[in-house]
Amino acid sequence: MNKVQILLIFLSILLPKNLHGQFEEPKASPELMKLIREQKFDVILPSVMRDNEIDMWIHVKRKPDFFDFEFGDKPGVYIFTDRGGNRIERAVLGGQIDRDLYDILAPESSLGKFVSERNPKHIALNYTERSSSFKTISLNDYKKTLKTLGKKYSKRVVPSDRLAADYLAGRVIAEIALFGRLLMISTEIIEREFNKIIPGKTRLSDISGNVFVRDYNGNEENNTDYIVQPGDLIGILHDANMMDFSEHNGGIGYVLRKGETNLPPEVKRIWEHALITRNIFRKNITAGATGVEQLEILIDKLEEAGYVYIDKDQYDKTADPEKTQVHIDFHAMGRIISQEEAPRISPTGWGKDLKIPLYHTFTFEYMIHMPVPEFGKGKHLYICIHDGVIVTERGVEFPAAPIQGIRIIR
Amino acid sequence: MDRLQIYRKLVFSFFCLLFYKQEVNAQMNYSDVMLNIGDANYGIFDGEASYDEEKALNHIRRERFYLILPSVMREAKVDMWIHVIRPWSWGGTDPLRYEFGSKSGVFIFTDRGDENIEKAVFQGEVQDPSAYDIIGERYKYRSQQDYEFMDWSEENPGESYKSELDFRFEGIGEFIAERNPKRIAVNYMETLSFSEGSETFTMALTDGISYTDYIQLSKSLGDKYAKRMVSAEHLILDYLSRRVAAEVVLYGSLRAQGGKTRTFDNIVPGVTTLGDIGGASVINKDGNERNSDNYLIQRGDLIISWQGNAYVLRKGEKDLPWYVRKFWDDDKKIRDILRRNIKVGLTGGETLKLIASKLEDAGFVYTDYQEYNKYINRPKKTQVHIDMHAEGKGILAPRISPMGPKWHWDAKIRLFHTFAVEYMTYMYIPEWGRANNFKGQHLSGFFHDGGVVTGRGMEIPYPDRSNKIQIIQ
Numbered sequence: 112m113n114k115v116q117i118l119l120i121f122l123s124i125l126l127p128k129n130l131h132g133q134f135e136e137p138k139a140s141p142e143l144m145k146l147i148r149e150q151k152f153d154v155i156l157p158s159v160m161r162d163n164e165i166d167m168w169i170h171v172k173r174k175p176d177f178f179d180f181e182f183g184d185k186p187g188v189y190i191f192t193d194r195g196g197n198r199i200e201r202a203v204l205g206g207q208i209d210r211d212l213y214d215i216l217a218p219e220s221s222l223g224k225f226v227s228e229r230n231p232k233h234i235a236l237n238y239t240e241r242s243s244s245f246k247t248i249s250l251n252d253y254k255k256t257l258k259t260l261g262k263k264y265s266k267r268v269v270p271s272d273r274l275a276a277d278y279l280a281g282r283v284i285a286e287i288a289l290f291g292r293l294l295m296i297s298t299e300i301i302e303r304e305f306n307k308i309i310p311g312k313t314r315l316s317d318i319s320g321n322v323f324v325r326d327y328n329g330n331e332e333n334n335t336d337y338i339v340q341p342g343d344l345i346g347i348l349h350d351a352n353m354m355d356f357s358e359h360n361g362g363i364g365y366v367l368r369k370g371e372t373n374l375p376p377e378v379k380r381i382w383e384h385a386l387i388t389r390n391i392f393r394k395n396i397t398a399g400a401t402g403v404e405q406l407e408i409l410i411d412k413l414e415e416a417g418y419v420y421i422d423k424d425q426y427d428k429t430a431d432p433e434k435t436q437v438h439i440d441f442h443a444m445g446r447i448i449s450q451e452e453a454p455r456i457s458p459t460g461w462g463k464d465l466k467i468p469l470y471h472t473f474t475f476e477y478m479i480h481m482p483v484p485e486f487g488k489g490k491h492l493y494i495c496i497h498d499g500v501i502v503t504e505r506g507v508e509f510p511a512a513p514i515q516g517i518r519i520i521r
Numbered sequence: 522m523d524r525l526q527i528y529r530k531l532v533f534s535f536f537c538l539l540f541y542k543q544e545v546n547a548q549m550n551y552s553d554v555m556l557n558i559g560d561a562n563y564g565i566f567d568g569e570a571s572y573d574e575e576k577a578l579n580h581i582r583r584e585r586f587y588l589i590l591p592s593v594m595r596e597a598k599v600d601m602w603i604h605v606i607r608p609w610s611w612g613g614t615d616p617l618r619y620e621f622g623s624k625s626g627v628f629i630f631t632d633r634g635d636e637n638i639e640k641a642v643f644q645g646e647v648q649d650p651s652a653y654d655i656i657g658e659r660y661k662y663r664s665q666q667d668y669e670f671m672d673w674s675e676e677n678p679g680e681s682y683k684s685e686l687d688f689r690f691e692g693i694g695e696f697i698a699e700r701n702p703k704r705i706a707v708n709y710m711e712t713l714s715f716s717e718g719s720e721t722f723t724m725a726l727t728d729g730i731s732y733t734d735y736i737q738l739s740k741s742l743g744d745k746y747a748k749r750m751v752s753a754e755h756l757i758l759d760y761l762s763r764r765v766a767a768e769v770v771l772y773g774s775l776r777a778q779g780g781k782t783r784t785f786d787n788i789v790p791g792v793t794t795l796g797d798i799g800g801a802s803v804i805n806k807d808g809n810e811r812n813s814d815n816y817l818i819q820r821g822d823l824i825i826s827w828q829g830n831a832y833v834l835r836k837g838e839k840d841l842p843w844y845v846r847k848f849w850d851d852d853k854k855i856r857d858i859l860r861r862n863i864k865v866g867l868t869g870g871e872t873l874k875l876i877a878s879k880l881e882d883a884g885f886v887y888t889d890y891q892e893y894n895k896y897i898n899r900p901k902k903t904q905v906h907i908d909m910h911a912e913g914k915g916i917l918a919p920r921i922s923p924m925g926p927k928w929h930w931d932a933k934i935r936l937f938h939t940f941a942v943e944y945m946t947y948m949y950i951p952e953w954g955r956a957n958n959f960k961g962q963h964l965s966g967f968f969h970d971g972g973v974v975t976g977r978g979m980e981i982p983y984p985d986r987s988n989k990i991q992i993i994q
Contacts, residue, residue, distance in 0.1 A: 137774070142781060142984035153860070154977050197861065284973045284980035287766065288773025295572045295770075394636075469976060501766050504936055504976055505588050508766040512580035 136296060137289065139354040144180075147285050148212055151181055155281030156191060156199045162466075163274040166193040167231035170271070171252045172206075177244070177448050180355045181278065183209060188219055188256075192229050223259045234264060235271035243461075244448040245272035272452070276462065279446045280454050282470045287501060290358060290445050290472045291510030293351040294499040297360035298511065300349045308520050310366045313339045320349035321359075327483065327490040329426045341368040344378065344517070346495045358444040358472070361497025366520045374517060381481045381492045382517050384418075384435050389496070391416055392441075392475055393507045402456045402463040406439065409456065413437055422458040426480040426491050436480040436491075444499060445472040471502045475513070577771060579649040582622050584765040586652060590630060590638045593763065594706075597756045601702035602630040604753065605730045605738065606645070615729055616761060616916075622648035627693060631700045641696070644689055657692070689734075690741035697746050705746065706753035709735065713754050713928065727754035758928070761916050764937035769973055772913055772939045773982030776971065782987040783829035790820045790833050790993075801826035806835065808953025808962035823964075824993075831991040841990060844950045848964055849988050851903050851946060854883055859942065863909075863934065863972070863979040869919035870930030873907065876921065880905050889923040893947035895961035904947040912971065913939040938974040942985070 137143075160168060170178060170189040182189050187206020191199045201212065205219025217225065226234070238253050239246045248256070257265040282290070304318050314336045315322045323333040324343045339345060343366045350359035365378050374382070391412045396405060410420045419436045421427050427436055443453035443462070451460040454467050467473075475498045482491045498513035594602060606615045608625035621628050626645015630638050643657035650656050697705070708729040730738070739747040785798060795803060796814030803811045806821030818824065823845060824831040832841055840846075858879045863872055877887035886902045888894050894904060909921040910929075917925055919932035921940075946966045953962035970985035 140781065140984070142987070146981055146984045150981060154980060284769065284975055284982045285773060288770050288982050291767065291770025292572075292774035295577075299573070503766060508588065509580065509584060510766045510770045512576055512767075 136351055137292060137353045143285070144354075145209065145212065147283060147289075148181060148183065148209075150283035150285060151278070151281065152201060152212065153198060154283050155278060157193070157197065159274060159277040159281060160191065160193050160199060163235070163277060165233050165235045165269070165271075165274050167191070167226065167229060167234045168271060168274060169226075169234060169256065170237045170275075171248045171256060172237075173249065173252065176247045177355065178247075178275075180446060183212070188222060190225065192231065194229065222256070223261060226260055226264050231264070232267060234260070234268045235274045236268050237271050237275065239270045239272045241272075241461075243272055244452055245270075245275050273465070276448070276452055276454075276465055277468070279448060280443060280465070280468050280471060282445060282468075282472050282501075286356065286445060287470060287472065287510060289353060289356060290499060290501070293353065293356070293358045294360055294511035297349045297351040297358065298362070300351065301347050301360060301362035304347050304349065305345075305362060305364050305518055305520065308339055308345070308364065308366070310339050310341055310343075310520065315339070315345075318347060320347050322347050323495075325493040327486050327492070329480070329491065329493065339366060339520075341366045341371075344492065344494060345520070348495075348497055356446055358499050359474075359497065360499055361476075361495060362514060362518065363494050363496075364518045364520045374519065377481070377483050377485075377492055378517060381435075381479055381494055384437075384479050384481060385494060385496050385514075387416065388413065388418065388437055388477060388479065389475065389498075389513075392439075392477070396441075396456070396467070396502055396507050398467050398469040398471065398502050398504075401466050402441075402454050402460075405456045405467060406458065406463070409439060421480070424478045424495075426489075426493070428489055432482050432484065432488070435482065438478040438480070440476045440478075441473050442476065443471065443473045467502060469502065469504070472510075473500060473502075474498065475500050475507075575648065577767070578619055578622065579652065581765060581767050581771075582620060582649060583652050584767050585620060585760075585763075586640060587637065588765050589760060589763045590640075591632070591636070593756060593759045594630065594632050594638060597706065597759065599704045599706040599751070599753075599756055600632040601697065601700065601705045602628075602707075602753060602756060603705060603738070604628040604630075604708045604757075605734050607729075607731065607734065608644070616727070616757065616914075620760065622652065627690065629693070629696065631702065633700065639700075643693060643696075657696075690737050693738070694741040694743055694746075697742055702746070703749060704751055705742075705749045706756045707735075707738065707750050708753045708757060710754050711752035713926075727752075727757045755928075758916065758918060758932070761914050762911060762918055762932055762938070763935045764913070764939055766937065768913060769937050769939065769982065772971065772973070776983040781828060782989050783826055785824055785829070785831040785991055785993065788818055788824075788831070788833065788993050790822075791817055793818045798824075804964065807956035808950060808964070809957070827986065829987045829989055829991065831993050833993045841992065844948065844952075844964060845990060848903075848946070848948055848966065849990065851885070851948065852966065852968070852988055855880070855885070855905055855944065855946065856942075858883060859909075859944075859972075860979045863921065863974055865934055865936050865938075865974055865976060868931050868933050869921045870927075872921045872934060873923065873930065876907060888947075891945060893949075893961060893963045893965060900949045903949075906945040906947075908943045909940050909972070910943065911938065911940050934974050936974070936976065939982075940972050940974070942968065942970040942972040942979075942981075944968050 160166065168191040170182065172178065172189060173186050175184050185207045187208065188204040190202045190204065194200050200214055202215035202217065202225070203213050204217050204222055204225065208216055236256065237245065237248045257268065260268065301320070304320060307313060307318060315324065315332055315334055316336050321334065323331055323346050324337065325331045345364045345366070346361060348359050348361045350357055365374055392409060395408055395412050413420050417434060419427065419430045419434045421436045421438045424438045430436055439457060441456035442450040443455060447453040451462060453462045454465040454471060455462040457463055475496060478493065478495045480491050480493050496514060499510060500507050501510050594600070604617060604621070605627050606618065606623065606625050618624055623642065623645050626647065627643045629641045633639050640653045641655035641657060642653050647653060708727065710728040713727055788798065794814060795801060795812065795816045795818065801824050803816060803818060804823045804825065805811055805819060818833060820833050821835040822833045832845055858876060862875050862879055880887045884902060886897055886899055886904045888904045888906050891906050897904065907922060908924055910917040911919060918929040919934050919938065920929035948964045950962065950964055968986055971982050972979045973982050
């Protein structure tokens with residue numbers, strides 16, 4: 112064996128293990144996309160249309176839009192009609208489609224006749240009366256559609272935003288599996304990013320993701336050139352995606368100070384609060400309530416357990432200085448057009464009035480502001496937990512392992 | 522050797538080493554605690570997954586302790602569950618080694634009325650100690666043949682080491698008496714048998730404790746509590762048969778990239794052989810199967826493979842013949858019946874009855890036999906056989922099937938039940954019958970995909986077998 116061959120052996124041993132393994136995000140194969148679309152049409156569509164009292168949903172699509180994931184990426188007038196029975200009729204007028212997914216393909220010129228034959232009472236159309244990402248129809252198409260529908264049916268047209276938000280929020284089992292897989296991937300990525308940190312050298316901007324540190328006064332450095340220092344509690348949020356299905360996940364690290372060999376007592380204490388509050392959330396979230404109703408329940412439970420709920424992610428100097436403060440923003444993950452326009456257990460966002468559906472995939476995103484009186488008046492520690500969860504008949508489940516603790520950075 | 526040859530050799534060596542390296546890494550990842558993981562037919566843990574298996578197992582274990590353990594113990598009216606895994610057997614066939622994360626120990630789960638069950642382990646090594654509330658005396662057993670024992674003997678000259686039987690249940694009596702349980706489930710079998718329990722016939726699903734252990738445990742418990750021991754067999758099966766969402770994630774995501782539809786391009790009828798395309802067989806226009814590599818693909822042949830199918834049009838044909846189209850239309854109808862009628866809460870047997878009746882209502886013939894029944898007096902109807910057994914843990918129950926022992930059918934379908942959507946269809950084709958002297962020639966299909974039962978019915982976690990038919994002109 113010559114020297115070059117020996118060198119190659121060493122090089123190959125140094126190669127990272129599982130070269131194509133852990134961080135690889137799944138591919139949106141045509142088979143998987145077809146399965147998800149088909150299952151959503153079968154399992155989710157009938158219930159969301161009936162819940163919203165819509166018997167026809169028209170989605171005019173001229174170019175790729177956010178519903179490519181659910182409907183396919185071809186332009187056309189997508190029409191879903193509740194004609195009774197177990198399923199919803201699926202039609203596309205004036206488009207090219209997967210014939211296995213749709214029942215009817217017809218020319219767009221037949222729109223008026225198509226609608227009148229079905230005589231729907233409530234027609235949802237992809238426009239909104241407010242500023243919204245769900246407004247995907249052009250003004251021209253909006254006017255043209257109403258004209259084609261005629262006086263009788265155009266009066267029955269309502270915005271589809273609520274229905275569309277509910278449809279996006281509904282998860283089939285293949286999406287739940289995908290959500291869990293993505294959570295595992297982002298957890299691995301976060302670990303990799305923590306492993307990069309060299310105290311005194313690494314800047315927050317050197318780390319991939321949303322990286323932040325807050326001092327004892329609540330001042331935040333976020334993805335800046337701030338250099339990581341001993342005593343810092345660092346939060347990293349990182350995402351993983353498959354096409355437009357995305358999630359993000361969080362991790363927390365503490366940089367040991369000189370002489371420290373383990374987490375200091377106040378850091379251990381704030382972690383304990385993270386676990387206690389996690390259990391409160393886990394036991395008190397059920398499907399069916401709206402985000403805002405659910406928030407009220409959680410606030411009561413937090414306060415019963417001795418916490419102060421804060422509606423902003425900011426330490427409240429006027430609150431009881433003995434009590435730990437908790438902020439909540441349990442936003443949806445997976446298929447969301449935005450955090451604001453999806454079911455949300457949070458004090459903010461249009462989506463807080465939407466119902467939390469069964470198998471809702473969302474995040475346990477909560478922030479703990481814990482007073483540390485020994486450091487001085489108003490001084491406090493801050494951590495942000497961000498774990499992916501799903502609500503099932505049994506309560507809240509973790510489809511993948513949540514954060515296991517505050518990792519030590521030496 | 523010229524420079525090009527040297528270059529070629531180097532590139533070759535590099536790639537050989539690269540693949541060798543991947544293999545070595547895989548072996549190094551094979552955690553000792555989880556040895557035999559592949560042998561156990563657990564399905565989702567094979568040592569080669571793209572995720573960290575140990576983390577996944579630890580997480581699943583905790584979720585199961587939190588979400589499933591209280592309900593199975595309360596439903597079985599058991600307030601203490603003792604599970605003994607003998608250290609010298611290395612947990613090789615114990616069905617709960619993944620659930621408990623150990624290959625040896627005495628595991629005691631006590632319902633003390635709290636939301637969670639108290640979890641204790643004695644004389645054991647566990648992979649994830651933080652999943653337990655109490656870690657008792659650590660594993661004291663030492664084989665008298667190994668080096669640990671030789672070291673001990675050297676350090677303690679003249680003393681004889683106690684037998685493991687002297688300490689395996691040490692202190693357990695007091696621990697149990699403090700908790701005063703009414704019914705103590707212990708891992709011995711009472712009414713079931715080995716072969717009934719396991720998919721592989723290698724896992725003693727409900728049997729674990731030896732006679733000697735039973736005697737030792739009884740002694741340790743004393744008369745009062747020994748009398749309260751009952752078999753844990755149904756409790757164990759119930760615990761194994763239930764799933765948490767994290768298990769569904771593994772079940773679904775591992776195969777999510779599979780199921781790619783195969784296409785059969787460049788086939789020239791009368792020229793291309795089955796050997797040329799590989800991995801497929803043919804049913805010819807007369808309904809006879811051909812699978813020899815030398816077989817020349819003909820017009821009118823239906824090419825069948827696991828990943829996709831194709832039909833070679835006959836002269837004058839413009840579309841698929843009626844029987845091919847009907848076969849796949851029937852399949853859609855069958856799947857729809859399955860999807861709408863497999864529900865949480867029914868037993869496997871009740872579900873089978875329900876599906877059989879729905880199939881009959883839809884114009885099919887349900888058959889208990891896994892073969893075409895030519896004596897059925899409704900020859901024009903497609904026959905359907907079902908064997909939808911559980912998947913993921915090497916346990917077949919709950920089973921929606923005429924096969925297996927009664928308890929497989931009696932087991933209830935639980936939330937997130939993961940199972941094989943396994944069924945067979947047999948469709949009689951008169952043209953084939955005529956061509957073969959009415960010997961019962963039929964078109965048959967064997968389907969084996971994955972399913973998960975949710976509160977909404979049967980759902981599909983990963984792309985199933987392709988039912989696409991490519992038409993070859």
